[in-house]
Amino acid sequence: MIELNQNIPFLWRLSDDSGDGFCMVTMVVPFNQGEKRLEHIIETDVLSFASDAEQAESEETLEWNEEDISLFLKLISNQQRSGQLPSGESVRVDLSDPDTIEIVQIVAAAGFGLVQSGEQVLAQNSGTEQVFANLDLGTEVSLKTLNGFKRGIIVDSQDDDVVCVVLDEIVIRVDGEFIEICPHDVLMVKRHQVLHPMYSSETPSGQDILH
Numbered sequence: 001m002i003e004l005n006q007n008i009p010f011l012w013r014l015s016d017d018s019g020d021g022f023c024m025v026t027m028v029v030p031f032n033q034g035e036k037r038l039e040h041i042i043e044t045d046v047l048s049f050a051s052d053a054e055q056a057e058s059e060e061t062l063e064w065n066e067e068d069i070s071l072f073l074k075l076i077s078n079q080q081r082s083g084q085l086p087s088g089e090s091v092r093v094d095l096s097d098p099d100t101i102e103i104v105q106i107v108a109a110a111g112f113g114l115v116q117s118g119e120q121v122l123a124q125n126s127g128t129e130q131v132f133a134n135l136d137l138g139t140e141v142s143l144k145t146l147n148g149f150k151r152g153i154i155v156d157s158q159d160d161d162v163v164c165v166v167l168d169e170i171v172i173r174v175d176g177e178f179i180e181i182c183p184h185d186v187l188m189v190k191r192h193q194v195l196h197p198m199y200s201s202e203t204p205s206g207q208d209i210l211h
Helices: 053-057 066-079 098-112
Strands: 002-004 011-015 022-033 036-049 060-063 091-093 115-117 140-145 148-158 161-166 170-174 177-181 186-190
Touching (some): 011 098, 022 098, 066 091, 066 098, 098 148, 098 161, 140 161
Antiparallel strands (some): 002 091, 011 022, 011 060, 022 036, 148 161, 161 186, 170 177
């Protein structure tokens, strides 16, 4: 368990161990234990494209930006079902909790993932689905794909475009070619394609219809 405050830096470490020009994204939280300086590390499955050969051959450390921190705190508040974290107070977070690790994956994907168009994998709405008007950062939504309803997290929206981190695998075949969207891939969709999260909910709620 760690108590988050302004004195604890959150860092990204980008390292290319394969030499293919893509860097593994790792979260690093430095902390002191007595006189020792240690690091808490969370490895993600997110890859960042190295913009130049020099960067690809070296390890790079970046501080989290405001967008990273805002998304992380929003998702933590949703996880703790507090709605909104108290302003000016420290927040206790268990960085070994699988749910927190999943949040780190989402934040890494939002910051470093390659944004893909969702047009090839999305199915046309029938007109009966409930379009979701809440496009706030960190909101869970549903996407109607050719492989069924899938979960997503909104990480950006501007005008008619909405960027989502996908939480479920999407595997389809289009014109004889397989297309695979993995968890933590990033899709850009249109507002009318963002549906209520109940369509892909893993746990039934009072509004859901069980089949």
